[in-house]
Amino acid sequence: xxxxxxxxxxxxxxxxxxxxxxxxxxxxxxxxxxxxxxxxxxxxxxxxxxxxxxxxxxxxxxxxxxxxxxxxxxxxxxxxxxxxxxxxxxxxxxxxxxxxxxxxxxxxxxxxxxxxxxxxxxxxxxxxxxxxxxxxxxxxxxxxxxxxxxxxxxxxxxxxxxxxxxxxxxx
Amino acid sequence: xxxxxxxxxxxxxxxxxxxxxxxxxxxxxxxxxxxxxxxxxxxxxxxxxxxxxxxxxxxxxxxxxxxxxxxxxxxxxxxxxxxxxxxxxxxxxxxxxxxxxxxxxxxxxxxxxxxxxxxxxxxxxxxxxxxxxxxxxxxxxxxxxxxxxxxxxxxxxxxxxxxxxxxxxxxxxxxxxxxxxxxxxxxxxxxxxxxxxxxxxxxxxxxxxxxxx
Numbered sequence: 001x002x003x004x005x006x007x008x009x010x011x012x013x014x015x016x017x018x019x020x021x022x023x024x025x026x027x028x029x030x031x032x033x034x035x036x037x038x039x040x041x042x043x044x045x046x047x048x049x050x051x052x053x054x055x056x057x058x059x060x061x062x063x064x065x066x067x068x069x070x071x072x073x074x075x076x077x078x079x080x081x082x083x084x085x086x087x088x089x090x091x092x093x094x095x096x097x098x099x100x101x102x103x104x105x106x107x108x109x110x111x112x113x114x115x116x117x118x119x120x121x122x123x124x125x126x127x128x129x130x131x132x133x134x135x136x137x138x139x140x141x142x143x144x145x146x147x148x149x150x151x152x153x154x155x156x157x158x159x160x161x162x163x164x165x166x167x168x169x170x171x
Numbered sequence: 172x173x174x175x176x177x178x179x180x181x182x183x184x185x186x187x188x189x190x191x192x193x194x195x196x197x198x199x200x201x202x203x204x205x206x207x208x209x210x211x212x213x214x215x216x217x218x219x220x221x222x223x224x225x226x227x228x229x230x231x232x233x234x235x236x237x238x239x240x241x242x243x244x245x246x247x248x249x250x251x252x253x254x255x256x257x258x259x260x261x262x263x264x265x266x267x268x269x270x271x272x273x274x275x276x277x278x279x280x281x282x283x284x285x286x287x288x289x290x291x292x293x294x295x296x297x298x299x300x301x302x303x304x305x306x307x308x309x310x311x312x313x314x315x316x317x318x319x320x321x322x323x324x325x326x327x328x329x330x331x332x333x334x335x336x337x338x339x340x341x342x343x344x345x346x347x348x349x350x351x352x353x354x355x356x357x358x359x360x361x362x363x364x365x366x367x368x369x370x371x372x373x374x375x376x377x378x379x380x381x382x383x384x
Contacts, residue, residue: 110299114323121319124351 029082034089037096039071045105046070050112052160057153060146061101063139064129065119068095071102076136091130109161116161120154123147246276248337251328252360254307258321258367259374263314270307270317277301285335292334300327318368322355329356332383343381348373356380 048058067073068091079085099115107115122128124147129140142150250273257265277297282290303324307317332341342359349355349368357367364377 108295108298110295110327111302114299114303117323118319 032082033080034085036075037071037073037089037092038075039102045103045107047101047104050105051157053153053157057149060142060150063137064142066101067137068092068133069099069101070096071100091133109165113158113161116154116158120151123150123154243281243338244332244335245338247273247280248328248332248339248341248358250276251324251358254304254321254324255357255359255367256365258314258318259365259370261314261370263317264311266314266317266321267308267311270304270309274301274304274308277304289335292330296327296331300324300331303327314370318349321357321367322349325355325357328358329383332358337383341383342379343383344377345380346377348376358383 047053047061053061073088073092075088079088099119104112104115119128123142129137129142134141250269254266254269254273257263257269277300280293280297282293285293303320306320307324310316310320329343339360342362344357344359344364344366345354346357346366346368347354355368359365362379364375364379366373366375366377369376
């Protein structure tokens with residue numbers, strides 16, 4: 001009996017040590033904050049300067065897409081707690097590499113068309129915004145009507161880009 | 172207690188190094204995206220011995236590697252047609268392989284024989300088409316996503332072959348159903364229709380719109 005009690009207290013000691021170690025690690029990683037994706041102002045090639053975009057459409061894009069696909073992320077409070085902040089950082093980095101609404105206008109019209117088409121496809125098949133993102137962001141859950149609005153705007157914008165391109169070619 | 176201190180030290184070191192690695196990767200990515208020249212310079216700097224090679228290349232006449240690596244418009248069209256046939260046969264893995272090969276052909280294409288206007292078209296198409304080819308290569312197993320990019324790629328390819336020629340007879344085919352019935356085109360080497368957008372489901376659906384010589 002005495003022996004097993006000794007064993008138990010030894011085990012408890014170990015567990016206590018481990019928990020303490022985890023706590024220290026948790027505290028230490030809080031000091032490793034990734035750089036923030038916040039440029040402040042809208043740059044020249046931003047989607048709002050490149051196309052004719054109504055406020056309602058812009059607001060939809062902002063709520064559903066801009067956190068990962070622009071130079072300005074609206075960070076949630078838990079982004080300051082690691083490792084959550086790291087996961088968020090990874091999503092933003094991947095997102096911006098594929099599509100950045102803040103710099104869309106710096107691409108050739110051909111690539112703008114492709115990017116817009118891809119946005120339309122992702123909205124249509126519902127794979128974007130990501131489910132994990134929608135879980136935490138109510139505003140990013142687009143309704144059927146909102147999706148229709150966005151797709152309609154993209155179609156219009158693509159048409160106007162094509163028109164401009166044809167006019168340029170004729171001239 | 173000793174053990175605990177060691178454990179803590181190891182974890183902290185691990186975390187720091189993993190952080191640094193990801194930072195380094197990020198920086199590498201940045202240089203890559205700023206300019207191709209920069210990244211190749213950085214690479215040759217690292218290797219050291221490669222510096223002589225590149226500087227010699229720029230001064231002396233035709234590079235030895237060029238003769239082997241240079242791709243022609245025939246290679247680009249050939250890889251595109253491989254891709255088209257893979258999609259028409261519903262073969263997503265073969266499509267991915269052809270996509271990667273097509274991306275490579277774009278990278279290795281030699282622009283020196285192009286006229287000024289052809290060069291302009293090529294350079295406009297290159298980035299876009301290369302990105303679509305890359306996505307198709309990276310999405311084995313997701314044939315619908317590959318087809319989406321094939322749709323956009325085909326528009327690029329049409330512009331490319333009408334400006335540069337292709338050295339072979341091609342047909343511009345049209346599928347009225349794809350893209351929510353907005354339609355999509357593709358290029359084919361044969362007159363009979365094999366629809367790359369739907370594969371077996373609607374293999375012969377579509378029509379020839381144009382012959383490109």
